[in-house]
Amino acid sequence: IRPREENYPESFGFGRIVKENEITQFAISVAPNGKGLPAGNGNAKEGALIYQQKCASCHGKTGEGGVYDRLVGDHGVKEKTIGNYWPYATTLFDYIRRAMPYNAPGSLANDEVYHLTAYLLSANSLIADTLHINSITLPKVKMPNRYKFISDDRRDGPMIK
Amino acid sequence: IRPREENYPESFGFGRIVKENEITQFAISVAPNGKGLPAGNGNAKEGALIYQQKCASCHGKTGEGGVYDRLVGDHGVKEKTIGNYWPYATTLFDYIRRAMPYNAPGSLANDEVYHLTAYLLSANSLIADTLHINSITLPKVKMPNRYKFISDDRRDGPMIK
Amino acid sequence: VEDSLGRVTQVARQTLPTPITNATKIQGAPPGILGTRSVFEKPVKLPSFTSARTPLQDLYGTITPADLHFERDHAGVPFIDPSKHDLLIHGMVEKPMSFTLEDIKRFPVFTRICFIECSGNFRTGKTTLTPQEICGLTSQSEWTGVMLSTLFREVGIKSKASWFIAEGGDAALMTRSIPLNKAFDDAMIVYAQNGEAIRPEQGYPLRLLLPGWEGNTQIKWLKRIELTDQPYMTREETSKYTEPIAGGKIRQFSFVMDARSIITFPSYPLQISRGWVEIRGIAWSGRGRIRRVEVSVDAGRSWQEASLQEPILRKAHTAFRYLWHWNGRATLIMSRAIDETGYRQPSYRELVKARGSKGGYHFNPITVWEINGNGEVFLVNDR
Amino acid sequence: VEDSLGRVTQVARQTLPTPITNATKIQGAPPGILGTRSVFEKPVKLPSFTSARTPLQDLYGTITPADLHFERDHAGVPFIDPSKHDLLIHGMVEKPMSFTLEDIKRFPVFTRICFIECSGNFRTGKTTLTPQEICGLTSQSEWTGVMLSTLFREVGIKSKASWFIAEGGDAALMTRSIPLNKAFDDAMIVYAQNGEAIRPEQGYPLRLLLPGWEGNTQIKWLKRIELTDQPYMTREETSKYTEPIAGGKIRQFSFVMDARSIITFPSYPLQISRGWVEIRGIAWSGRGRIRRVEVSVDAGRSWQEASLQEPILRKAHTAFRYLWHWNGRATLIMSRAIDETGYRQPSYRELVKARGSKGGYHFNPITVWEINGNGEVFLVNDR
């Protein structure tokens, strides 16, 4: 079911070794501990402005009632939202930067992403609306659901779980 | 590698049993012993006329030199022909009836097929040009190559043959 | 045939006379550079805005034709020029490297047949659902590419690495964290599907193949792999593709697709006649081989062993068949898959009880079909 | 893409912006009813007036995409309305019967993967031939249908019957005589190929499948089967598809395709570079499984065992691979197949000697490739 890699040479020599500076532009992943977050800063107030311009048309004026995913809502709300479901705040920065706005993905500057992140965290009452969001503060934001998440507990065999 | 047919019912009951008279129109195969040959009669002279009209454009005026398969030629000829290769005369009737003329297959009456068969056998010097070709005479035509044909003599295993 | 974009995907034999009277009396079409589908056959996927479902009930055997392989995307199907699509592998590696598609094709090749299934592959709530609607987000291909471990050998994985992040080149830069173990088990980077280059909808020119794991982890249009010592908790593994389970917990990194089966014949909206009916379907498991499929034709009171089509491959759709004589009385029929680890596909009720949830990801209950007295077939819900 | 009839067979993504600058910054195409081939991939068959050859060197794995399956016909590809295409089985049977396509699909289903190869699958005479030109008249599919024996059980075969005649519904009413034994070994009547209805070029809606036997016997557009006590000596088994052999004899009913293999990479017109080269190809045998493939990289002086891709199926194309370090010196490379009966694929010279002929049907010699000092690859003839 697998090829015999024992017989392979140490290196085939196909492909090109790249320098760190060639990697930087692509290495956009952000870890829960903040690794990968760029320089920059954001706050909810500026985020609210950008949000109205670039996001509200799809997600609703207040992060609810839009045609697409509801983003704001607490545990009383049925839909999964950032406030009632997401376990890590860093995910928000990472995801907005790579994928939003849906109709112009990859168009936001890092500061804009920080602003929007601050706004959406604040709209979900996860941070004070005065908090500056940056590579130091973002990983520290407490997400209420975090400890509900467990790794897969199903195993091979007869268990139905 | 095969399904277990032991478990199958004697009959599934799918499909329709047909009567002999429904089969007749489709059962056009002709055996080497003449089984399947229809009533009718042909001769080389009439065959030659039909051949010029319906066949010569592709196979040449005399059964050679056309754009398609050479039909006439003896053992001196490199190409395989009816005269130097075919083991059974019945094949000729069967094939012309089902497949020729290439641009109007299935258009010939049985008598036309008999005529053409007679003509091509005679042009290949396999019969006298006066012989009447029908369900009795056709299977008896001697084909010089007949006994060169052997059934596959390769077997499973290391033989290269 | 037009697809949902209005693109013409196939036009055959427009020059042929209509009506055709007798094909035995007129020369047919000459050989061509590409074969065509008969105009009498029109299998199609069922598209929504984000997915298109395979018409399981219209298929034969176990290979899904490439143009009928299900689709699910998060930002549409990107248009990628393969000469500009390099794969970057970096992070906790000895040699960060970039590979062109040509580079990747030079490495030792591996080929395997397996299914890919979306973890959200369950629909219910109506009696008038077809197999395509119930669970058409699973398909199977013969995949060809390179073992991920072969590329990892080339770059040299640092001993502290324990996960890798896979990222697509689509407009979502779709990203998932994958445990490094999978790379040394059976993960591949594939560039071919059923003998030809992978189709754009399946990730052209490169996709990650994680046999038996949920579809969304098998990143399409694969562009970047970063070796790390932790999962990155991307949106697709937190907000999405996690499932609330019993006890108020949320299950994350639920990669493996549990064993499942479905009877695709007879199924809604067919009507059967009295007499012999060969019940047919497919079974599959993300954990390995299907060991056994059982069929009940008496509403679950008794179960009979179905025959399985060989070869029975690991993590692969496996066709099953059971010969049944229908006496004309109303009944319920169903199938359950048992895999080589001993997992047995549960009923809907068992699953609801175990999960504390009536659906969601990884929902793989037995599909029950009602045969009424007229031979009409309907889906039974909640049983 | 246009085929040789000028039929448009595939047009994809005409509405997309050109040039595409960055697929990660623009939404892709939404899901559709049918997937498409990337416009950057254009595998095509090589057509003549009577055949079209599979581009073996462009394929991956072992499944041939249905639209690239080779074609050979004797009166073109007929246009058949499946609702009017019945199968008649008569002659030495208890119950002569007619089956609609629907009837046939109700019988127990069987599925298998196997190759179909034309018995005239050999070209030579130039150093500039590709695998497609040398032996592109072989292809492989997953076939689904009913065992011929199942239908023969239904009609009841009389004890005197020993052959059957199979006839197609094309304009040649193509006809072959087949020993009855094959029906009780592994013959099938198939209606599906790689998961979907069989393509018109492969016999839509029904074809006879005789695993391991020469393609022309596997009558396409199958319409009639007559049980007999003798072969009928049709034109296709006398004038054609017979081969002069040593001793002035002519071999007839040479059904089985002997074991064969070909290196498809590297092959003409490719050029390789110094260093690691994975030699790749396919091997197959009409007698059963491939047991072993051996590769020589030193002009036949020594032979090494190639690795075979699993699963290794009976009468099936089997992918083989051999890792080679090319030092830049000119050499000859070649492969030979050995099947489970112990048959070993011969060299061209061995075969010429055994057959007393330099080509013709069933000509399955080792294909030898010359690698010159620049890494260019050319076919070696007559070796």
Ligand code: HEC
């Ligand atoms: C044109 C429509 C559109 C616009 C404009 C848009 N979004 Fe979205 N957004 C979507 C869609 C559609 C999704 C779901 C994508 C998916 O599931 O793959 C989404 C998902 C999200 C999510 C994840 C929701 C979840 O629960 O997982 C976040 C966060 C988000 N958008 C933030 C933003 C922000 C911030 C902006 C503005 C910068 C924005 N969106 C603009 C359509 C839009």
Ligand code: HEC
């Ligand atoms: C429009 C062209 C055309 C016409 C007209 C035509 N043929 Fe043919 N004929 C062919 C072709 C092409 C073949 C080869 C078919 C194949 O190999 O499948 C052929 C093959 C044959 C063969 C078999 C040759 C062999 O060596 O196996 C015979 C016999 C034959 N034709 C007889 C006839 C007769 C008799 C007529 C007239 C009634 C006729 N043909 C008219 C094109 C034509």
Ligand SMILES: [Ca+2]
């Ligand atoms: Ca949500």
Ligand SMILES: [Ca+2]
């Ligand atoms: Ca000839």
Ligand SMILES: [Ca+2]
């Ligand atoms: Ca064609």
Ligand SMILES: [Ca+2]
């Ligand atoms: Ca396991």
Ligand SMILES: [Ca+2]
């Ligand atoms: Ca599509």
Ligand SMILES: [Ca+2]
């Ligand atoms: Ca044998």
Ligand SMILES: [Co+2]
């Ligand atoms: Co999951």
Ligand SMILES: [Co+2]
């Ligand atoms: Co033969």
